[in-house]
Amino acid sequence: MTQTSSARLRPDQRRAQILEAARRVLVADPHRELSVELVAAEAQVSPALLFHYFGSKKKFQYAVIEEAAAEVMLRTAPDPSLPPDEQLRSGIRAFVRAVLEAPQLYRATLLMSAAGDPDVRALHSKIRQVFSTWVIGAVAQRGIEITPTVELACHGWQGYVEQTLLTWIDNRTISADELEHLCEGSLDAILSTTR
Numbered sequence: 001m002t003q004t005s006s007a008r009l010r011p012d013q014r015r016a017q018i019l020e021a022a023r024r025v026l027v028a029d030p031h032r033e034l035s036v037e038l039v040a041a042e043a044q045v046s047p048a049l050l051f052h053y054f055g056s057k058k059k060f061q062y063a064v065i066e067e068a069a070a071e072v073m074l075r076t077a078p079d080p081s082l083p084p085d086e087q088l089r090s091g092i093r094a095f096v097r098a099v100l101e102a103p104q105l106y107r108a109t110l111l112m113s114a115a116g117d118p119d120v121r122a123l124h125s126k127i128r129q130v131f132s133t134w135v136i137g138a139v140a141q142r143g144i145e146i147t148p149t150v151e152l153a154c155h156g157w158q159g160y161v162e163q164t165l166l167t168w169i170d171n172r173t174i175s176a177d178e179l180e181h182l183c184e185g186s187l188d189a190i191l192s193t194t195r
Contacts, residue, residue, distance in 0.1 A: 015053050015063070018043045022064045026102045034104065036060060061108065062119055068105050069127050072098045078134050084141035089184055091134060096165065096180045103169040110162060132158055139191065149194045157190045 009017065021043035022034060036057055040047040054060035075094045078087040099106045113124040136154050140146050161183050168179050 011053065014045075014049075018045065018050055018053060019064060019067050022060075023068070023102070026064075026105055034061060034064065034108070058117075061112075062123075065105060065109050065112075065120060066123060068098075068102055069109070069123055073127065073130050076131060076134070078138055084138055087141070088135070088138040088187070091138065092161075092184050092187070093180050095131065095161075096176075096183050099165050099169075100176055100179075103165075107166060107169060110166060128155075128158060135187070139187075144191065147194070150191065153190050153194050154187075157187050160186060160190070 022039045025042050036047050040050045076091045112120040
């Protein structure tokens, strides 16, 4: 990419180009650290230009996480044209697949949230809230009364899924299909304890 073609991009286009490069880096090698230098090379810009658009490595990583979070929320949104059971299954599968496409990003989000980064923690809470809202809604559509116990079980299930995915990312002892099935089936198993 030449400097001339670089100069033609508006700031929002340049940011989008860099974030897309970050995604390609993560998909190509999910276990590699998302470094500024690696992404700058993939985007064919200098590290200095990346810092110009994002301000710091931390802000850049947050922007990557934010972009991925928006995509996950879009992909896992329930499809009202499907029956309630299928809405739930397809949403859970979409969430698991989104995580498996960029496991390093998912791990970074959870670790940065656990470490107390306030921006990442707020973003993580937002993702969890959106996800749990549609899960509880889908459970209600299946005819299950949403009692405080059921609501608590749904939130607890989400924590279980997060830990299961993190463990699997580091130690892939079962197939991705088996992992999806485990995450789907575990919700029914947990809900069965509330009856």
